[in-house]
Amino acid sequence: MVYAPVLKDLYIGIVGKGAVLVQDVDEESLNNNRVTSRLPLDFTHPYRVVASRSHMNPETKAYVEELRATHPDLELISKGSSLKLCMIAT
Numbered sequence: 001m002v003y004a005p006v007l008k009d010l011y012i013g014i015v016g017k018g019a020v021l022v023q024d025v026d027e028e029s030l031n032n033n034r035v036t037s038r039l040p041l042d043f044t045h046p047y048r049v050v051a052s053r054s055h056m057n058p059e060t061k062a063y064v065e066e067l068r069a070t071h072p073d074l075e076l077i078s079k080g081s082s083l084k085l086c087m088i089a090t
Helices: 027-031 058-070 081-089
Strands: 002-004 009-014 018-022 048-051 075-078
Touching: 002 081, 009 081, 018 081, 048 058, 048 081
Parallel strands: 048 075
Antiparallel strands: 002 009, 009 018
């Protein structure tokens, strides 16, 4: 589990089951083990690329544009390193 308190986002991974994002988790629920999630996973979201805004280089931009050619609804998201890994897991 990874909790981002400022965002109130909780990422939960279960071996063999996948990973989910549980949003709007307050500290009381977290401390009292009253967090629920949705499984099975929902794969209906658009194609997403999670990249670093501060380290975006020409090669990464070219790769994103190449993907966009086959996935016109591609969504480009910028996040910090640890949150990018959590987003990829979910």
